Amino acid sequence: MADNDKPDHSKRRFLVAATSIVGGVGAGAAAVPFVASMLPSERTRAASAPVEVDFGRLEPGDKLIVEWRGKPVWVIRRTKEMLEGVKKNDDKVADPDSKRKPEFTPSYARNEYRSIKPEYLVVVGICTHLGCSPVDKFKAQSEPFEQGWRGGFYCPCHGSLFDLAGRVYKNKPAPDNLQVPPHKYLSDTRIVIGDDIKGA
Numbered sequence: 001m002a003d004n005d006k007p008d009h010s011k012r013r014f015l016v017a018a019t020s021i022v023g024g025v026g027a028g029a030a031a032v033p034f035v036a037s038m039l040p041s042e043r044t045r046a047a048s049a050p051v052e053v054d055f056g057r058l059e060p061g062d063k064l065i066v067e068w069r070g071k072p073v074w075v076i077r078r079t080k081e082m083l084e085g086v087k088k089n090d091d092k093v094a095d096p097d098s099k100r101k102p103e104f105t106p107s108y109a110r111n112e113y114r115s116i117k118p119e120y121l122v123v124v125g126i127c128t129h130l131g132c133s134p135v136d137k138f139k140a141q142s143e144p145f146e147q148g149w150r151g152g153f154y155c156p157c158h159g160s161l162f163d164l165a166g167r168v169y170k171n172k173p174a175p176d177n178l179q180v181p182p183h184k185y186l187s188d189t190r191i192v193i194g195d196d197i198k199g200a
């Protein structure tokens with residue numbers, strides 16, 4: 001078997017979530033594809049509605065992308081090594097305790113890993129500089145943009161870096177950490193994005 005025919009287990013899997021709109025249009029929840037056939041007022045309501053996500057298929061190191069209010073929300077299942085990298089990164093990031101913009105980090109995510117459960121990171125995948133989409137650079141290894149990189153996200157537009165808790169590196173154009181959207185757990189592997197227990 002030629003080298004390039006072999007399965008590459010180093011490649012992470014990307015999943016696009018099957019979501020449903022919570023709090024329904026009509027009776028119960030409506031599936032996203034039906035949004036296009038709704039009346040304008042229904043569409044507006046659906047576009048801002050909370051979104052329910054089941055991420056039970058995520059393997060450690062996987063990332064899932066969900067659309068919420070027209071924005072990509074990432075759900076990443078972090079490995080132990082990824083969490084270790086976050087722990088060691090406080091001196092590299094500009095706002096380690098997420099104090100700068102409290103509305104970007106709900107109170108239940110204002111902790112070391114910026115999450116309700118350490119294993120799962122839930123963040124809006126939009127750079128806080130000018131809105132580009134940062135690229136995954138999950139592997140801890142030296143990179144052209146950072147020696148001793150511990151894994152995270154690289155924004156190719158102007159070079160901002162974020163760690164695996166979505167915290168922005170010091171001295172980069174992006175002013176803030178990636179936003180943690182309001183969310184809450186319905187079970188071990190199901191969350192609602194856009195709704196939480198008591199808000200930020």
Ligand code: FES
Pocket residue numbers: 127128129130131132155156157158159160173174
């Ligand atoms: S938009 Fe990300 S660094 Fe400018």
